[in-house]
Amino acid sequence: MKKDEELMFEYKIGHTEALEEIFQRYKKIILNYSFRILGNRADAEDVVGEVFYILTDKRMSFRQESKFSTWLYSIVRNTCINRIRRRKRIVFMWFKQDRDSQDFKPWDIEDEKSYDDDISKKDIAHHVKKAVSGLPLAQREAVVLREYHKLSYEEISKILTCSVSKVKILIYRARKKLHKKLLPLVEEVNNV
Amino acid sequence: MFKHFKIKRLLSAYIDGEISSREKEQVEAHLKKCRACSRHLEELRKLSGVMHKWKDEDMSLDLEQKIKSDFLGEKYKGVVGMKSKTKMWVGLGSVALTALLMFVLVGQTRLGVQGRPKAGSEVVVDDYSSIVGDTYSRYQYEPYYKGDILSEEKLNLDKDEGYSNRPTSIVSGKRKSMADWEHAEKELRVARTPRTREFDIKRQEANYLNQKQQGSIVVIEPYLPAYADQEKVIRNADAELEVKNVQKTYDEVVEVIKGNGGYLSGANFHEAKTGKVTATVVLRVPNDKFEQTLDQIRKLGDVKRFNIQSTDVSHQYKTLVTELNTIKTVYDKIVKKLQERRTDIEGAMQLESELTPYLRRIEAIKSQLARYDNLIAMPTITVNLYATSWDVMFKENLKEIARQLIALVSSTIRVLLRVLPTLLGIFILAAIIYAIIIAVIGGIKKAFKKKS
Numbered sequence: 054m055k056k057d058e059e060l061m062f063e064y065k066i067g068h069t070e071a072l073e074e075i076f077q078r079y080k081k082i083i084l085n086y087s088f089r090i091l092g093n094r095a096d097a098e099d100v101v102g103e104v105f106y107i108l109t110d111k112r113m114s115f116r117q118e119s120k121f122s123t124w125l126y127s128i129v130r131n132t133c134i135n136r137i138r139r140r141k142r143i144v145f146m147w148f149k150q151d152r153d154s155q156d157f158k159p160w161d162i163e164d165e166k167s168y169d170d171d172i173s174k175k176d177i178a179h180h181v182k183k184a185v186s187g188l189p190l191a192q193r194e195a196v197v198l199r200e201y202h203k204l205s206y207e208e209i210s211k212i213l214t215c216s217v218s219k220v221k222i223l224i225y226r227a228r229k230k231l232h233k234k235l236l237p238l239v240e241e242v243n244n245v
Numbered sequence: 246m247f248k249h250f251k252i253k254r255l256l257s258a259y260i261d262g263e264i265s266s267r268e269k270e271q272v273e274a275h276l277k278k279c280r281a282c283s284r285h286l287e288e289l290r291k292l293s294g295v296m297h298k299w300k301d302e303d304m305s306l307d308l309e310q311k312i313k314s315d316f317l318g319e320k321y322k323g324v325v326g327m328k329s330k331t332k333m334w335v336g337l338g339s340v341a342l343t344a345l346l347m348f349v350l351v352g353q354t355r356l357g358v359q360g361r362p363k364a365g366s367e368v369v370v371d372d373y374s375s376i377v378g379d380t381y382s383r384y385q386y387e388p389y390y391k392g393d394i395l396s397e398e399k400l401n402l403d404k405d406e407g408y409s410n411r412p413t414s415i416v417s418g419k420r421k422s423m424a425d426w427e428h429a430e431k432e433l434r435v436a437r438t439p440r441t442r443e444f445d446i447k448r449q450e451a452n453y454l455n456q457k458q459q460g461s462i463v464v465i466e467p468y469l470p471a472y473a474d475q476e477k478v479i480r481n482a483d484a485e486l487e488v489k490n491v492q493k494t495y496d497e498v499v500e501v502i503k504g505n506g507g508y509l510s511g512a513n514f515h516e517a518k519t520g521k522v523t524a525t526v527v528l529r530v531p532n533d534k535f536e537q538t539l540d541q542i543r544k545l546g547d548v549k550r551f552n553i554q555s556t557d558v559s560h561q562y563k564t565l566v567t568e569l570n571t572i573k574t575v576y577d578k579i580v581k582k583l584q585e586r587r588t589d590i591e592g593a594m595q596l597e598s599e600l601t602p603y604l605r606r607i608e609a610i611k612s613q614l615a616r617y618d619n620l621i622a623m624p625t626i627t628v629n630l631y632a633t634s635w636d637v638m639f640k641e642n643l644k645e646i647a648r649q650l651i652a653l654v655s656s657t658i659r660v661l662l663r664v665l666p667t668l669l670g671i672f673i674l675a676a677i678i679y680a681i682i683i684a685v686i687g688g689i690k691k692a693f694k695k696k697s
Contacts, residue, residue: 081301098305102308102312106315109316177295201301224258228257228292231292232289235295
């Protein structure tokens, strides 16, 4: 099997089939990462499209000596952040929320409603989703990359453009919060 | 206790296997002893399991299809695949090419926006300089703008006028045929030939020679005026000074006069409604101190205007003196006769009455000469002083400032209006060329791909 970097090189010199292979390898990763960061399926799908557009447009800016997955994750991350900013702007425009408030929740109102019935309350996945979304963005990014994408701390630090020790702290704090929120709920659900 | 918390913090990295071997040893040693930490580790592992209840989602077929068609489909191959840098260079090249094209086109139609006029139409000139070329320095003609009509009549008029140093009468012209146009152009060239002093002198010489050959020249001997023995010149000067304080400068002027043995002939103060203070000082100084005084006065303020006039009255003076001498001779003769006829009272009285007009004339001439003497000995200097503050200047020049501002704005707008269509043209042409080049490159790429 060819490495990602090799595929990217082939794509750069004009083999569009290589992009197809990259797409197959990363489509799920991009979708799920953006979904977990944004918490909204529609937005996540948009991000996938955007990321592939950027990938094709900026392919020449990929340096062959760097790791492809890290580069791609950075693109996805930036696209997600841009989307959050845009969404915040729109929300502020309509509801005139306090611009400085940090606890902005990017969740759909519809999502909340649909999960409000009894059956979904037992759904642990729903609670996990809610808890993860409740984390500050940096912690959310770090913990998602670690838990769901199994990236090393060093890779995460490259994607988030910070130090490894910062990543360590981010993940520790995120887990502390999740631990506090999720474990009692899990006990409760299991007891029912 | 401290160690306990430290270890607890490390547990998160521990389950990820992201701690150093030394730390790992420490953690594992502590875990054996501390039940709380062991439980926490267990919980963290459990948490990881719980989090994975949120399962990965699959991409919908629709989205996959859409992305494939957007980025991996046939239409994506080729044109859009061009490097963005290449695109940029193609764009720049298009603009440069268009500019070159425009340059060539405009260069060929320099005779005006419409190009060389067709026979039988009115000439509308864009800029006069574009017709006459660069033979003529810019200051020697008024520029012609588009819309001016050149008339042959006026061209001829200017040609006849010819000799004038700065012909400005050619403002417009009318052209009836192509031949006229050629003619007009030639005439313009002639009329606009720069005239220097040398040129004028040569022309005069040529005329002179020409006339001499025809034998029609009348040579007039130079008229030599009768010079007086001593030159009698009346000098006066006037100066305008801008000063900070009129009263102070006035005092200084008076000091200067006193120092040079002159006197104050007249003075006048005036304050205008705008706040402008002016003063006029007329002073007389001895002739030999004239230059010295002027130098001193010039240093008192900012000289705005300075003027020295000399009137040579030698001739008049000499004439008067001669007349005086003549009359004196006649008068003396009469007096002599009177003395001879001392006994004849009647005759003496008659002679005396004859003497009166001579006497009057002598007195008049004497006073005239005295006046001349006075004017020559004591030249007059008129000094105008004024002080202005910035706001007064502004008030006085408000109209002028406004006029110039309006002129500036209007000229800017005019220039913009003239340039705008050209820019628009360049832009549209560049866009077309850009699109063509992109399409051609795309086509070539596609063709190559098919072959390979």
